[in-house]
Amino acid sequence: MNIEQVVQTAVSDLALGSVFTFDDLYGVVQQRRGRRLRIVELAEIGDHDGLCAVWLTTDEDDIIIHARTDSALHRQQFVLHELSHMILGHCDGDECTETDVLLPDIPPHTRARLLRRQDLDSDTEIAAESLADRLAAGIRGSAFAESRYFEVFG
Ligand SMILES: [Zn+2]
Structure with a gap:
């Protein structure tokens, strides 16, 4: 299959229809993975320098x-990109990042490294970015900003 x-x-498997809210999407992803999904903003790291987002798994x-x-819009794209990796099963192999570190204890320079945008030329990155765009197109208006599923560390 091509990308x-x-x-x-x-997109078809998510069965969300053509218009949905971010919370609908969140619910589907969490249910499919059978794990709690947390979305956390690191308050002291800005979105300059190409910093974006990372997906970590714990037990x-x-x-x-x-x-x-x-x-x-940037926040939505960061989060949708990582959600897309989950939806596409990109963490089922060895490339998955794992951590058992409590996040607030991660020093700022390490956090910045974690958040550095990764190689955007690989097939998995292109697929995730493409799916993120599709999801963004389906999410209506301010639904994303109004989501209750956001936490802030900092
Ligand atoms: Zn990625």
Whole structure:
């Protein structure tokens, strides 16, 4: 399957219809993975320098950590990109980042390294970015900004 087909199949499998809220999407992803999903903003890291987001897994949780940004659109893209990796099953192999570190204890320079945008040329990155765009197109208006599923560390 080419990337376009992979993304199309993933969208169909989510069965969210053509218009949905971020919370609908959150619910589907969490249910499919059978784990708690947390979305955490690191308040002291900005979205300059190409910093974006990272997906970590622990024994109980999936955690998306993203840089602070004043742009709701940027935040949405950071989070949707990481959600897309989950939806596409990109963490089922060895490339998955794992941590058992309590996040507030991670020193700032380490956090910045974690949040550095990774190689955007690989197939998994292109697929995740493409699915994120598709999801963004389905999410209506301010639904994302109004989500209750956001935490802030900092
Ligand atoms: Zn990625």
